[in-house]
Amino acid sequence: MALRRGAELGVSRSLLLRSALGAVDSSAATQVPGASLRTVSSSAPVAAADYSYEPPGSSHCFVPGPVNIHEKTRRAMMVPGQNHRDPWFSPFFSKILEDVRMIFGTSQAQTFIYPGTGTGGWESGLQNTLSPGDKVLTWRYGQFSHLWVDMMERLGLEVQVEEAAWGSGVDEAKLAEILKADTEKKIKAVCVVHNETTTGVTSDIGKIRETMDAGDHPALLLVDGVSSIGGLDFQFDKWRVDVAITGSQKALSLPTGLTVLAVSDKALEAHKTAQMPRVYYAWQDMLNNYPAGQVPYTPIIPLLHGLRASLDLLSSEGFENVVKRHHRLAEGTRAAVNGWGLKLLCEEPRWRSDSLTVIKVPEGIDSALIVKNAYAKYNLSIGVGLSKVAGKVFRIGHLGNNDEIMIASAICGAEMAMIDAGVDITPGSGIGPALKYWQETSSVIPTRAAP
Structure with missing residues (x-):
């Protein structure tokens, strides 16, 4: 049996193979300046990926576990x-x-x-x-x-x-x-x-x-x-x-x-x-x-x-505030989804999770490609669709040690990765509503002076 929570980036061997970055012929993508992973044939020869290069900046982990550690x-x-x-x-x-x-x-x-x-x-x-x-x-x-x-x-x-x-x-x-x-x-x-x-x-x-x-x-x-x-x-x-x-x-x-x-x-x-x-x-x-x-x-x-x-x-932080923080992060992410013109997998508002947001992709788009683009181009880890919803959704986790600026980076990366994968959205259409919601609902951090 697959390990319970170690399967966040895949459920089966076949899904892992399809989702893994190694399935992309990176040399083909880099021969053309600005080439998107969307242009790479899935039938291209698979070469072993070399992950030895450490890109500048931080790695951005926004799957619903493992999460960012303080x-x-x-x-x-x-x-x-x-x-x-x-x-x-x-x-x-x-x-x-x-x-x-x-x-x-x-x-x-x-x-x-x-x-x-x-x-x-x-x-x-x-x-x-x-x-x-x-x-x-x-x-x-x-x-x-x-x-x-x-x-x-x-x-x-x-x-x-x-x-x-x-x-x-x-x-x-x-x-x-x-x-x-x-x-x-x-x-x-x-x-x-x-x-x-x-x-x-x-x-x-x-x-x-x-x-x-x-x-x-x-x-x-x-x-x-x-x-x-x-x-x-x-x-x-x-x-x-x-x-x-x-x-x-x-x-x-x-x-x-x-x-x-x-x-x-x-x-x-x-x-x-x-x-x-x-x-x-x-x-x-x-x-x-x-x-x-x-x-x-x-x-x-x-x-x-x-x-x-x-x-x-x-x-x-105060546990009531922990719960409120997760809700605010989720609401901002949901505002981004609405701005993109996309839909949540969970349609019933009362059941919508504050741990993560699961986003349906348009017909004809493979959500695994969005996840690949995010990791390959923007050093961003977001969640693939699992099992019955593989290829149909991607997931942004906002669980644990996160704040507005951190989730904003995930939304920005997802927005770029979607455009790379052929999703017809306008740059800024998602992150804008998210920022507006967070700015309007933010408060001064305890022990810090108000501006």
Whole structure:
């Protein structure tokens, strides 16, 4: 199975081959001054790309994970080898377990931190609360919800999959209908991808909980918040989520390598009778060690230092302000899309994601070519369309450590790359509306004097 969140630049081998810059005959493109990659035949001989040249300026990463890492966080991770059995580690780690509750919107959930990716968080949540043959209900409306379904089936669960259009979220009316029909309460868990990074859709977890409560259904609520928690509003306690999962390379603005879970008392109780085999991601091993501020195996200490720095930055900004910042960045990007005369893949406004913007390209345009042009000409990484929407959309991530000027550079680069690929847009038509929105809604940075 493809790794959960390591597939942001492709899903399958064939997609990677089509998307890779190596598929372009760069010598042919550079023989003609100003030549666009659009002029290169896809049947041209493929030569191994040489990425040894470092262009001037910064590399611009605007996929929805991995994301930009704050300089303070990068410095915090530059530590020598350290022994996690020395006395300093216990209070350091215990405080992180406590403080990471902030991003989940909880004051009481049990938190877990594992070396691993969001895929590992998925596995941990399922293994520790369910038994083989248990029935779970889930929605499939993007590549990552598809991969979670694949894991559920491989783990031996009975999976009821509700298919939805890619660009839509969980239909609460359909959920109510399914739960009402489950008179024997065979559904043990409702599993929802909160933010689907394939499609730019954020489902409404609060309304999903209201729907479950209205039907008086006892199922656990398991939520993949890998590309939302830490950047978007998430109310673990208020929505009575039972397991929520995130990953370090998303809103936490860290390298890949940590998965973080928040777990309710109800899920901990279910864990006591769950029969699914687990070893590495077993909660009990962690619970046995956490009271002493320890872990059952060697932690990734540099990433924990980075997590500490990231939590401090988010706390300093104020988490409500973090959520508002992501919304402003998303609104500016959506203003750019409107200015280009293009459409979002997510048509329903209530589901539009503040983590990323997924943009449909006109008929006859291959969105992968836009992504190639952005990287080859402007040192800009934006996301390709995945799976069902490959070639039809591209994605601009505004998750994590970003501000208006940074996202403006992504919009400018995307605008040029689209023109290179043959999209009929006027230069400045997108970035202009984005700048207007941000300028009109900006405020003075705290601790800095107003002009």
